[in-house]
Amino acid sequence: MTAEAGKHRGIPWRKWVAAWSQRVSDLAIPFLAVFTALAIGAVVIWASGASVPKAYQGLFEGALGSPRGIAETLVIATPYTLAGLAVALGFRCGLFNIGAEGQFYLGALFAVWVGYSVKGLPIFVHLPLAILVGALGGALWGAIPGFLKARLGTHEVINTIMMNYIAVLMVDWLVNRKGPMWDSTSTVPRTPYILPTATLPQLVPPYRLHAGLLIAIAAVFVVYWLLWKTTLGFEIRAVGANPSAAKYAGMSVTRNFVLAMTFSGVLAGLAGAGEVLGLNRTLPAAFVSGYGFDSIAIALLAKSHPLFVPFAAILWAILRNGAGLMQIRAGISVDLISIVQALVIAFVAADEIIRWLYRIGKKEEIKEVVFTRGWGR
Amino acid sequence: MRKAIWPTIALVVAVSMVLAACGPTPTPVPPTKPPVAATATPVPPTKAPEPTKPAALKVGLVTDVGKVNDGTFNEFAYKGMMRAVDEFKLKSAFIETLAPTDYEKNISQFAEEKYDVIITVGFMIGDATAAMAKKYPTIKFAIVDFAYAPPIPNVMGLVFTEDQSGYLAGALAGLMTKSNVIGIVCGKEIPPVVKFRKGYENGAKSVNPNVKVLGVYIDSFTAPDKGKEAALSQIAEKADVIFGAGGPTGSGGIKAAAEKGVWVIGVDQDEYFTTFRDKKPGYDKLVSSAMKRVDVAVYTAIANAVKGTFKGGTAVFDATNDGVGLAPFHDAEKNIPKAVQDKLAEIAKGMKEGKITTGVKL
Numbered sequence: 001m002t003a004e005a006g007k008h009r010g011i012p013w014r015k016w017v018a019a020w021s022q023r024v025s026d027l028a029i030p031f032l033a034v035f036t037a038l039a040i041g042a043v044v045i046w047a048s049g050a051s052v053p054k055a056y057q058g059l060f061e062g063a064l065g066s067p068r069g070i071a072e073t074l075v076i077a078t079p080y081t082l083a084g085l086a087v088a089l090g091f092r093c094g095l096f097n098i099g100a101e102g103q104f105y106l107g108a109l110f111a112v113w114v115g116y117s118v119k120g121l122p123i124f125v126h127l128p129l130a131i132l133v134g135a136l137g138g139a140l141w142g143a144i145p146g147f148l149k150a151r152l153g154t155h156e157v158i159n160t161i162m163m164n165y166i167a168v169l170m171v172d173w174l175v176n177r178k179g180p181m182w183d184s185t186s187t188v189p190r191t192p193y194i195l196p197t198a199t200l201p202q203l204v205p206p207y208r209l210h211a212g213l214l215i216a217i218a219a220v221f222v223v224y225w226l227l228w229k230t231t232l233g234f235e236i237r238a239v240g241a242n243p244s245a246a247k248y249a250g251m252s253v254t255r256n257f258v259l260a261m262t263f264s265g266v267l268a269g270l271a272g273a274g275e276v277l278g279l280n281r282t283l284p285a286a287f288v289s290g291y292g293f294d295s296i297a298i299a300l301l302a303k304s305h306p307l308f309v310p311f312a313a314i315l316w317a318i319l320r321n322g323a324g325l326m327q328i329r330a331g332i333s334v335d336l337i338s339i340v341q342a343l344v345i346a347f348v349a350a351d352e353i354i355r356w357l358y359r360i361g362k363k364e365e366i367k368e369v370v371f372t373r374g375w376g377r
Numbered sequence: 378m379r380k381a382i383w384p385t386i387a388l389v390v391a392v393s394m395v396l397a398a399c400g401p402t403p404t405p406v407p408p409t410k411p412p413v414a415a416t417a418t419p420v421p422p423t424k425a426p427e428p429t430k431p432a433a434l435k436v437g438l439v440t441d442v443g444k445v446n447d448g449t450f451n452e453f454a455y456k457g458m459m460r461a462v463d464e465f466k467l468k469s470a471f472i473e474t475l476a477p478t479d480y481e482k483n484i485s486q487f488a489e490e491k492y493d494v495i496i497t498v499g500f501m502i503g504d505a506t507a508a509m510a511k512k513y514p515t516i517k518f519a520i521v522d523f524a525y526a527p528p529i530p531n532v533m534g535l536v537f538t539e540d541q542s543g544y545l546a547g548a549l550a551g552l553m554t555k556s557n558v559i560g561i562v563c564g565k566e567i568p569p570v571v572k573f574r575k576g577y578e579n580g581a582k583s584v585n586p587n588v589k590v591l592g593v594y595i596d597s598f599t600a601p602d603k604g605k606e607a608a609l610s611q612i613a614e615k616a617d618v619i620f621g622a623g624g625p626t627g628s629g630g631i632k633a634a635a636e637k638g639v640w641v642i643g644v645d646q647d648e649y650f651t652t653f654r655d656k657k658p659g660y661d662k663l664v665s666s667a668m669k670r671v672d673v674a675v676y677t678a679i680a681n682a683v684k685g686t687f688k689g690g691t692a693v694f695d696a697t698n699d700g701v702g703l704a705p706f707h708d709a710e711k712n713i714p715k716a717v718q719d720k721l722a723e724i725a726k727g728m729k730e731g732k733i734t735t736g737v738k739l
Contacts, residue, residue, distance in 0.1 A: 068489060072482055172596055188504050286501055290476050324486035328470040
């Protein structure tokens, strides 16, 4: 709301223009942040003695310059979107779910287990079952810290970090040589391959793009619908905005904490399930994906809005996918990608820098973006 | 104030158009090489270099999770490639892998760019290499630390007898220890590392039946802090020689141990030139390194491809062809008794002649 818009109450289109211009400047911030980060990245490339055009041309050509490149970018954007939604949903309830990585692991573990051990089912039963059990695995790993927070007041950041360690090391023990899930016919430490009936089909063969993408797209709208079109979603947001007020209004804070973490876990678990059912078809030891941790950055970049999450995910996927050709063309360290990503996050988080740099006016009202609350509730 | 955004956006668009325009121009920038660690390891020429036809091959290297300047494994492979590249005037590039899920993507990136030879580094990348080799049968692949049975026609598996290298390190440790307790800090429990560890144990017991060997596997090759903790706890249990066998994880262990003043043994490369480069604290405590000539192996694979003698299958690098062995003692030499040095030389000779076996089976 701006002052001039208030003065011209009688003429609605003026108000509309003012609101629109506000929206444009809000939307411009992430784009300008990315642009500025790339510009600083260019200076870093130049300072390291490499060719800036070659590096950036490689980066974008690798990610978007061929059908295979685009397919691979979407392959990476799929788990990023799901895991990003997981973290964003947590933020909306005032919870900082650092455990997406662990929930991702559990989703992958449960899905691969159903995928190789359950035999004799037709694909339209086996595949949904594997996906569902994967989601359950993530839900379990999310619900535990949610429950601990709700009942005992222990901070979810600590607990989700611990749950990550448990997940990673447990998977490693299960899958490693001589572990209970190790495929003894293989020298590589991994589980047996999943059956064809549990495989997510490829969307455009021969590319690796798989039907997990459709799950991710559906999840975007489901989360949006959940948060803004249902009573439950309203409660989750209310608890996120102000737990005390929500409690006073008769909402159960504990119940919403547990539910938000469970849904968050479901989303991260789906991301993990998609990776093993659509891409790897097995769960190797050292399945370190980094998706869970990157998704925190994606949720921040999307300002925790489910409809923006896919765009942030695609940006991250472009950077990660293009890195290969960038290295081939320019011979610079892959660390540059991390630098650019860090700068984007810094500029989006501290958008005052961008507003000052590009002389964009201040937002008059504080939008309802709650990230997390401090200790306790 | 808000109006100021429009010129800004115009500027942004203009600048990005300029950038886009610069893009496709074939700017004649010389290909920049990343700084290679200035190690002085003189790589012995295995074969007489002969500059061949101008048809320059394109060679690509995909690292295991890690960087080409990690001071051990990946860096050693990279050096081997660069030696071949300089010698035969080849074109080369590398991709540093961020996560295991990216192995296939990174390999296919080189394949799409029509590279002739692709080097993949590490046991964990074995499945991805096999899959890509079948998909691109005309490209020559070489993989460090992996052997395929049955062999794949366009993949050369480069494997090492780590147990021999570990055995020599163990003999050295067994002869040097005063407390009769020695330690080993390992990386992931995968065959190459297991062979180092078992060889180390057998080697130590062969010269010193009373020795006690403390060992630990750490589930990462990139966790120097965990390696440090493990080494310090072994020292607390009276270990006075520590062998670090696990990339930067092991290096972190021996670095901390050397600073504490116990003898340490490096792995893969001569760590005198990497971990303890420029006489970093503890450099005089490094008695040797259990070498595994990844550089020689990678160089050989590329050289074979250049000369047209490339064959799929498994190439074993062992004591007989100097693929494994101990590095020089460097600044620790004055503290190593003559008798110990002689005994080691005797074992190395016996190993070369096939008279001494390590007794390690996997």
